[in-house]
Amino acid sequence: MPGVTPDSVFSIDNAAKVFQCFFCAVQGLPELLTRGRERQFFEWIFESKSMVKGAVDIDEYARSYSRPGRMSTGFEYYRAVPISLKQNAAAPVPQMPLLALGGEVSLGDNLYKAMKAKAPQTQGSAMRSVGHCVPEEAPPQSGALRHCAPLFHFRDLTMESAEDLRGGTTRSGSPTIR
Numbered sequence: 001m002p003g004v005t006p007d008s009v010f011s012i013d014n015a016a017k018v019f020q021c022f023f024c025a026v027q028g029l030p031e032l033l034t035r036g037r038e039r040q041f042f043e044w045i046f047e048s049k050s051m052v053k054g055a056v057d058i059d060e061y062a063r064s065y066s067r068p069g070r071m072s073t074g075f076e077y078y079r080a081v082p083i084s085l086k087q088n089a090a091a092p093v094p095q096m097p098l099l100a101l102g103g104e105v106s107l108g109d110n111l112y113k114a115m116k117a118k119a120p121q122t123q124g125s126a127m128r129s130v131g132h133c134v135p136e137e138a139p140p141q142s143g144a145l146r147h148c149a150p151l152f153h154f155r156d157l158t159m160e161s162a163e164d165l166r167g168g169t170t171r172s173g174s175p176t177i178r
Helices: 013-023 031-036 036-050 056-064 070-079 083-092 110-118
Strands: 100-105 123-127
Touching: 013 036, 013 070, 031 070, 036 056, 056 070, 070 083, 083 123, 100 110, 110 123
Parallel strands: 100 123
Antiparallel strands: none
């Protein structure tokens, strides 16, 4: 998160995990290289950044983003990072409960740690066996995000492995929905 996550997350040592932040921010180049190849772009992004292979509906991303102007609109998120960085750094401390989750094999608990430093009421963790795409790799129906339901009416956030949850039951024996 620009202005919250430490700059070290975006270091050259972490390039394989964050390169898209820089590539997508370049004016015109990503459009030139992805036009007509939207599916290949998303295929590479999601297959290289996901732990749960096949969890992301690449066909839907390709269908949606292959419409005129859609890729440029998506790239604008990255081009706005310098503005977002300043806004987030200057923003007042949020007062509401916050949940910050990251995939263990992506950036781990970096977002949680950064948000916790800014807003002490933040709950979160790195989700085990999950990559960059938390919503797709551990969808709500899997039970992995079951802690969101009572929205912080718990003391300790202990995330179960998405891999365990897809097996049909949680460690406590509660059924999960596939």
